[in-house]
Amino acid sequence: MIAAHLPGAELVERGLADLTAGVVSIESLxxxxxxxxxxxxxxxxxxxxxxxxxxxxxxxxxxxxAAAHSQYNALLRRVTSFRHAAQCAR
Incomplete structure (x- = not known):
């Protein structure tokens, strides 16, 4: 179960759903x-x-x-923030 209040939870939730459905998306990647x-x-x-x-x-x-590099880094930071928050919440 994903706690919706954690930073980046929407990305992780959508990514897991897309992976399950076999969809290649930004979130599933x-x-x-x-x-x-x-x-x-x-x-x-x-x-x-x-x-x-x-x-x-x-x-x-x-x-x-040209903004791809900064977007890539920002998205990875959000997922990392989710993981860190999830570790603290455990």
């Missing part, structure tokens, strides 16, 4: 990148997407152009 850490806080991450880092950057570059 983020969850794939963060899979080991998310598993450590008790979230089941089944079948993460291979080469998620490269795929995520390509999606962001297509969407955001």
């Amino acid at each position: 983020l969850v794939s990148i963060a899979a080991p850490g998310l598993r450590n806080v008790g979230l089941p991450v089944h079948h993460p997407i291979a080469n998620a880092e490269l795929q995520l950057y390509a999606l962001l570059a297509a969407r955001d152009g």
